[in-house]
Each structure stands twice: as C-alpha cells, then as structure tokens.
Amino acid sequence: MARTDAVAGWTMVAPACLVILLFALYPVVDSLWLSLHRSLVGVPELGTVFIGLDNYVALVRDPVARRAALVTLAFVGCSTLLELSGGLIIALVIHERFRGRGVVRAAILIPWAIPTVVASQLWRYVFNDQYGLANLLLYGDRIADYIPWLASPVVAFGIVVLADVWKTSSFAALLILAGLQVIPDDLYDAARVDGAGMWQRFRHITLPLLKPALLLALLFRTMDAFRVFDLVFVMTQGGPGDATQVLQFYGYQTLFAEGRLGYGSAVSVAVFLLILLLSLIYLRAIGSRLLERRPS
Amino acid sequence: MTRRLLLPLGIMGTVGLSLLPFLWFMLSSFKSQREIEAVPPGWCPSGSLEFYRSALFSHHLLDYVGNSVVVAGSTTAVALLLAIPAAYALARLTIPGKQGILALLLCVSMFPQMAIAGPVWRLLDALGGLNHRWGVVLPYVALTLPLAVWILASFFAELPAELEDAARIDGCGRWTTLLRVTLPLAAPGIFTAAILILIYAWNEFFFALLILTQPEQQTLPVGIALFQGEFTMPWGELAAASVIATLPLIAVVLMCQRWIVSGLSAGAVKG
Numbered sequence: 001m002a003r004t005d006a007v008a009g010w011t012m013v014a015p016a017c018l019v020i021l022l023f024a025l026y027p028v029v030d031s032l033w034l035s036l037h038r039s040l041v042g043v044p045e046l047g048t049v050f051i052g053l054d055n056y057v058a059l060v061r062d063p064v065a066r067r068a069a070l071v072t073l074a075f076v077g078c079s080t081l082l083e084l085s086g087g088l089i090i091a092l093v094i095h096e097r098f099r100g101r102g103v104v105r106a107a108i109l110i111p112w113a114i115p116t117v118v119a120s121q122l123w124r125y126v127f128n129d130q131y132g133l134a135n136l137l138l139y140g141d142r143i144a145d146y147i148p149w150l151a152s153p154v155v156a157f158g159i160v161v162l163a164d165v166w167k168t169s170s171f172a173a174l175l176i177l178a179g180l181q182v183i184p185d186d187l188y189d190a191a192r193v194d195g196a197g198m199w200q201r202f203r204h205i206t207l208p209l210l211k212p213a214l215l216l217a218l219l220f221r222t223m224d225a226f227r228v229f230d231l232v233f234v235m236t237q238g239g240p241g242d243a244t245q246v247l248q249f250y251g252y253q254t255l256f257a258e259g260r261l262g263y264g265s266a267v268s269v270a271v272f273l274l275i276l277l278l279s280l281i282y283l284r285a286i287g288s289r290l291l292e293r294r295p296s
Numbered sequence: 297m298t299r300r301l302l303l304p305l306g307i308m309g310t311v312g313l314s315l316l317p318f319l320w321f322m323l324s325s326f327k328s329q330r331e332i333e334a335v336p337p338g339w340c341p342s343g344s345l346e347f348y349r350s351a352l353f354s355h356h357l358l359d360y361v362g363n364s365v366v367v368a369g370s371t372t373a374v375a376l377l378l379a380i381p382a383a384y385a386l387a388r389l390t391i392p393g394k395q396g397i398l399a400l401l402l403c404v405s406m407f408p409q410m411a412i413a414g415p416v417w418r419l420l421d422a423l424g425g426l427n428h429r430w431g432v433v434l435p436y437v438a439l440t441l442p443l444a445v446w447i448l449a450s451f452f453a454e455l456p457a458e459l460e461d462a463a464r465i466d467g468c469g470r471w472t473t474l475l476r477v478t479l480p481l482a483a484p485g486i487f488t489a490a491i492l493i494l495i496y497a498w499n500e501f502f503f504a505l506l507i508l509t510q511p512e513q514q515t516l517p518v519g520i521a522l523f524q525g526e527f528t529m530p531w532g533e534l535a536a537a538s539v540i541a542t543l544p545l546i547a548v549v550l551m552c553q554r555w556i557v558s559g560l561s562a563g564a565v566k567g
Contacts, residue, residue: 009391012381023438027412093306272411
C-alpha cells in the first residue's frame with residue numbers, strides 16, 4: 001500500500017516539479033554558470049570564456065552597481081516600512097464592524113488588482129509637471145508654482161516608493177487582517193474591564209499577538225520590494241541621474257540592453273544571494289513555524 | 297468617543313487614497329485632446345470617447361487585449377492542470393521526499409525574476425519560443441505553480457478524508473475518486489487559485505517584455521509600458537488603454553473578493 005502510494009504520489013507531483021525544474025531551478029544554475037564566464041550576445045566569435053570570479057570582482061568594483069545596491073536597500077527599507085504601517089491601519093479599519101464594510105474591503109483591493117504597469121503610468125501622470133493632479137491639488141491655477149516632480153532625484157525616489165506603497169499596502173493589510181481575526185475578543189473585553197484604554201489595548205494585546213502576521217507580511221513585502229522593476233522601468237528608467245537605479249533594473253540593462261550575459265548574470269546571482277540571505281534571516285526570526293504550519 | 301471620530305476618518309482616508317488616483321486617470325480617459333492639454337487641468341471631462349476610439353484602432357490595443365486573454369487563460373489552465381494532482385498528492389499521500397518538495401516550492405516563490413531571466417531567455421531561444429505567446433506561458437506556469445500548490449494543498453488537507461475512503465470502498469479507483477469526489481468539494485479552493493494565477497498572468501510585465509518583442513504578440517502590460525506618441529506623450533489614449541486593461545480585473549476582484557481574501561490568507565498565513 002505504502003509503495004503504490006509513493007508511486008502514485010510521484011506520478012502526480014512529477015509534472016509540476018518538471019516544469020519548475022526546467023523554468024525556475026535550471027535557470028538559476030545556468031545563471032551561476034554564466035556568471036563565471038565572459039559572454040556577449042551578438043558576438044559569437046568571442047565564445048563563452050571561463051574567467052572564474054572576475055565578473056564578481058568587477059561587480060564589487062563597479063560604482064554603478066554599488067550605488068544600485070544602496071538605492072535598492074533604501075527602496076526596500078522605505079517601502080516595506082510604509083507598507084506595513086499602511087497595511088496595519090487599513091487592516092484595523094476593515095476589521096471594525098460598520099455598515100458598508102464589504103464595499104470598503106473591495107475598494108482597498110482595487111490598487112492591488114491594477115496592473116503594476118498601469119499604476120506606474122498612473123502615478124507618472126499624477127506627478128506630471130503640467131497636467132498632473134499633484135500640482136493641481138497643491139497649487140490650483142498658480143501655474144508658475146508647478147513643480148517638475150520627477151526631475152528631482154530625491155523626489156523621484158520618493159514618488160516611486162509612494163507608488164509601490166499605494167499599490168501593495170492592501171496586500172499587507174490582508175495578511176495582517178487574517179492575523180487580527182484570530183485574536184479572541186474576550187482578551188479585549190477583559191482588558192476593558194481592567195480599564196485599559198484604546199491605545200493600551202492596541203499596544204499590549206493587538207501588537208504582540210499580531211507579531212507573526214506582521215513578520216510574515218514583512219517577509220513577503222521585502223522579497224517583492226527587492227524585485228521592483230515595472231515601476232522603475234515605466235516611471236523613471238532609473239533616473240534622474242541614477243536616483244532610482246535599482247539592482248533589478250541594472251541587471252536588466254547589462255543583460256538585455258548591453259548583452260553582457262556573463263556580467264549581467266553575476267548581477268542576477270548577487271540579487272538572488274541577497275534575497276536568499278534575507279529570507280534565511282527572516283525564516284529564523286519567524287522560526288520554522290512557517291514550514292511546520294504548511295500542509296504536511 | 298475616539299472610535300466614533302477615528303473610524304470614519306480611517307474609512308474615508310483608506311477609500312479616498314485607494315480610489316482617487318485611479319478615478320482621476322479614468323476621468324482623463326473621457327476628456328478631449330483640448331481638455332487633456334489644459335493647464336491647469338480640469339476635473340470634469342466632457343465625456344468624449346475620442347481616446348477610446350484612437351487607442352483601440354490606431355494603437356495595437358486590440359492585439360494586446362487578445363494576447364493577454366490567450367496568455368492569462370492558458371497559463372491558468374496549464375498551471376491548474378499541473379497543480380491539482382501535485383497538491384492532492386502532497387496533501388493526501390505519503391511520498392518520500394515530501395518535505396523537500398514543499399521547501400523547493402517555497403524557495404521558487406521567492407525567486408527574483410532577474411535571477412532566471414537570462415537563462416529563461418536562452419532556453420526559449422533554443423526551444424524557438426521567443427516571440428511566441430507560449431514562450432511566456434511556460435515561465436508563468438513555473439512561477440505560479442508554488443502558490444497554486446500551497447493553496448490547493450491546504451484546501452485538500454482540510455477536506456474530510458472519510459468521504460474519499462467511502463468512495464474507495466464503493467469501488468472507485470484513485471483517479472475516479474479524485475475526479476468525482478475530491479475535486480467538486482475543493483471547487484472553492486481551485487477557484488481561488490485560478491483567480492490568483494489569472495491576475496498574475498494578466499499583470500506580469502518583466503518576462504513579457506523580454507520574450508515578446510513584436511506588437512502583434514505583446515500583452516497589455518508591455519503595450520502600456522511602451523506606449524508612446526510621435527512627439528508628446530499621448531496621455532488620453534494611455535488612460536483609455538489603461539482603463540481597458542484594468543476594468544476586467546477590477547470586475548473579477550470585486551466579484552470574487554471573498555475568495556481572494558480567504559485564498560491569500562490561506563496560502564500565506566494559515567497554510
């Protein structure tokens with residue numbers, strides 16, 4: 001019985017595993033292999049030459065890559081922090097009972113449903129220097145005061161963060177809401193009887209019990225923020241200067257615009273290792289709970 | 297007392313911030329060229345459909361919509377076809393190496409696209425999949441499988457095994473049991489997984505940009521990202537195209553809100 005189970009099980013799992021192996025795992029190995037070679041697209045006569053760790057040495061010395069790493073870290077830090085706070089506020093609001101809660105829940109899901117590319121164009125339009133909503137709301141018809149938002153490095157970075165926060169806070173909110181829903185009501189009742197105010201109840205009951213959900217939202221959002229690409233591609237193309245040049249965009253440029261397969265792969269592997277390292281740290285923080293609670 | 301003040305503020309703030317920017321974009325799609333170029337811009341559009349007409353007929357919008365439908369539809373179908381048996385086996389059967397498979401799935405769901413972009417491109421180049429819609433379906437399936445398997449497996453695990461045992465005793469084989477008993481019971485989970493895959497495939501940009509280079513094969517996100525005019529940015533047409541790309545999705549999300557919320561929290565928190 002156990003044997004037929006194993007055979008049947010593997011037959012059912014194998015097709016899915018095969019696709020994942022071919023289009024997700026093998027590519028990672030191939031990236032690793034490529035990153036140890038010098039290889040240029042469109043110059044086949046140069047071939048693919050094994051150069052060991054030279055690409056990585058070059059990567060560490062590359063000022064553009066170093067800068068992109070800093071911008072990426074700043075982006076991940078700012079956007080996850082704001083998304084978690086935003087998500088927490090939204091979750092607290094939609095956890096309350098009020099008339100029309102269904103409509104409000106649906107409304108906050110809309111930014112999440114909008115394709116990132118559309119959201120990017122949308123925010124580019126909102127911060128347009130002439131036709132934009134931002135200038136209209138701030139300055140009305142005082143056209144002389146209109147600000148070319150996306151032309152300033154710091155502001156452009158802030159706007160990309162804002163667009164990301166707008167787009168994804170509701171996802172964080174859903175994860176946090178699931179955490180809120182498992183907190184038993186009698187805890188609050190007991191605290192109320194003991195005379196705890198709203199802030200105290202939030203601080204001593206909600207926050208500690210919400211920690212697993214918050215950590216999980218943090219994990220998911222960090223991974224995603226590291227992968228930011230669409231926003232930068234559409235809104236700023238990495239500019240102005242290199243204010244919004246993130247690693248994923250730099251990797252894309254070296255790989256596909258410049259065709260440096262080897263070096264671009266080294267950038268990809270670096271991004272991959274960074275994410276792997278971070279997820280290991282997070283998984284330690286959340287404990288192995290995440291894996292244990294999965295179906296087993 | 298504070299609650300009475302804070303809650304309406306919170307509701308208004310959340311809903312306002314969520315909807316206002318998109319509402320403004322949508323209003324712009326109904327403006328006329330003169331209204332789009334007005335500085336300062338006005339709020340109320342004259343209700344002109346000029347931009348919809350030119351977006352649909354002078355850009356490749358109809359191609360993009362068709363391609364997105366084909367790509368998202370086939371991704372969902374193929375991913376479900378692969379994920380359902382895999383999830384069932386992981387939830388129900390004793391397979392050697394199960395923990396390994398689960399860990400592998402979790403790993404893949406964390407992959408940055410960049411880490412696999414170059415090799416996926418080379419692989420598709422070798423297979424002849426560049427510039428074909430099936431060329432993006434394959435990586436989409438690989439990348440959506442982990443989430444689909446997690447959601448479905450947690451759904452299967454919650455179904456009472458007694459029903460299946462009863463069917464087995466009545467003489468159903470494993471596959472008949474799966475098809476006749478388990479699948480209908482798991483329909484809500486399958487539906488949730490389908491919506492999430494569909495949304496992913498409809499919105500994905502990175503691989504579509506790399507793999508589909510001709511407007512005739514490109515999907516909506518690529519079309520909208522590369523939207524360009526001859527001299528100035530055609531904001532009106534872009535807004536119209538964006539509304540067309542977004543409305544079906546908003547409709548799906550609004551209709552299936554309940555499943556999406558339960559699916560996301562099942563896949564992520566409860567597991």
